[in-house]
Amino acid sequence: MATGRTHRPATRSRGIPEATVARLPLYLRALTALSERSVPTVSSEELAAAAGVNSAKLRKDFSYLGSYGTRGVGYDVEYLVYQISRELGLTQDWPVVIVGIGNLGAALANYGGFASRGFRVAALIDADPAMAGKPVAGIPVQHTDELESIITDNGVSIGVIATPAGAAQQVCDRLVAAGVTSILNFAPTVLSVPEGVDVRKVDLSIELQILAFHEQRKAGEEAAAGTATAPAATARKDSATDQGPDGDVPAVMPA
Amino acid sequence: MATGRTHRPATRSRGIPEATVARLPLYLRALTALSERSVPTVSSEELAAAAGVNSAKLRKDFSYLGSYGTRGVGYDVEYLVYQISRELGLTQDWPVVIVGIGNLGAALANYGGFASRGFRVAALIDADPAMAGKPVAGIPVQHTDELESIITDNGVSIGVIATPAGAAQQVCDRLVAAGVTSILNFAPTVLSVPEGVDVRKVDLSIELQILAFHEQRKAGEEAAAGTATAPAATARKDSATDQGPDGDVPAVMPA
DNA sequence: CAATCTTTGTGCACGCGTTCACAAAGACAT
């Protein structure tokens, strides 16, 4: 994936492994879809397939949260939605600021996924004075000068950086100094932050490079093997059970 | 991080661990910066600091590529840039198509990081007939009907999906059927693909939820500990050596 | 109430990734 997960040395927060935390949003999404279809209960097998993971892994993940299932039946969808939401802290309101309203920043401001789960775009901030006052996604852009007061006045603890690489560290420092303790970084730079501040990064270029590596390897194997093994590649992988997150993970990883 | 890395069961491709592959782009970026400043050589310690990783990890990563360093001196910057680029397959041209030219798709099309490293936006594709012909980032948008011929004619093997979640699987199937074997997915859905196709996903919402989890935990600890431990949080973590990728994958992780 | 069947929760083993710590290698000075 394109996102990288980045945080400290994986201090197992309250007994819940980092890898499990990274999968909870995946389960939550699948459960929400079931909930909208008014499905009352779901087995670990079904839910695992919907989330694209192994069923044993899913059960172990849920075991860290508690015993929320019923043997012989499965999990109560609504109850599980609530428990995971609570565990992830989505039952409360999280005001978020986006800094750097270029193409990407504007896209993020318009992204519906933000508002859907307790996240509220409290403000859009840009260094360009010409942008000030112009509404993006219905929210007027404010100048960087206001950054500190915006953070303080709205009690913002999560900041999104979508500036050019050169400005990212400076913006990061100001966000942290103003009280932000979690940062989602889209700028292609390594951010240096004080102890206690979480940084996760999303780097599109890195994701593409990783794909290119595998693509190159595939091309090399193909050439080496000739046409002999080509037909074997037609076998369909219908089981989506071996797809990773990394959150993969992914395109997002710990900074 | 916001990206997740998702691919098959980590079949150690040609002896290079998946975790190492995910870090190579990070090293490459740091090395490129050094190269532009005409720095001739760099030690594992310095480069590790620039890339935000542990120096032992960096040396082990490089050892998988070969012995490119000189003991007592360090690594030759230019040589290492070339070796990593070659390993990642960036010495060749990778035509890429972006499907779904909404806010995010347009932002991706304008993203400079794509063109910088061997990636070339071969086409922009959207299902909206009204978009057809309109230029985005200097490239005219083409209708979905043309998808198959575009893939074939340009020899595209990497596709980027930036459509709404509902259309993602269908688009994915068509891309794969047309010959695409690597997909970067920005739609919040689990994609099902045949064996041999790599999928990496970038999910902004998931990254935010992971941050919220840690944020909530921090708030809980703070409340529990009272003001006693508050001053300790002012200790600066200048060493960026313990920042993870994966990252965190990254926000990007294996699908 | 007993038997059967389904599905959870988890003990255990395995493998990957990280980190330490040091020997080997080479540069450099004398």
Place this chain on the structure above:
DNA sequence: ATGTCTTTGTGAACGCGTGCACAAAGATTG
């Protein structure tokens, strides 16, 4: 040429995450 100093490359130990396989728990049926 010898010795010293720096830095790489890696062997080995450790810890986390994954997946298997099964016992325990509860539903359901007769």
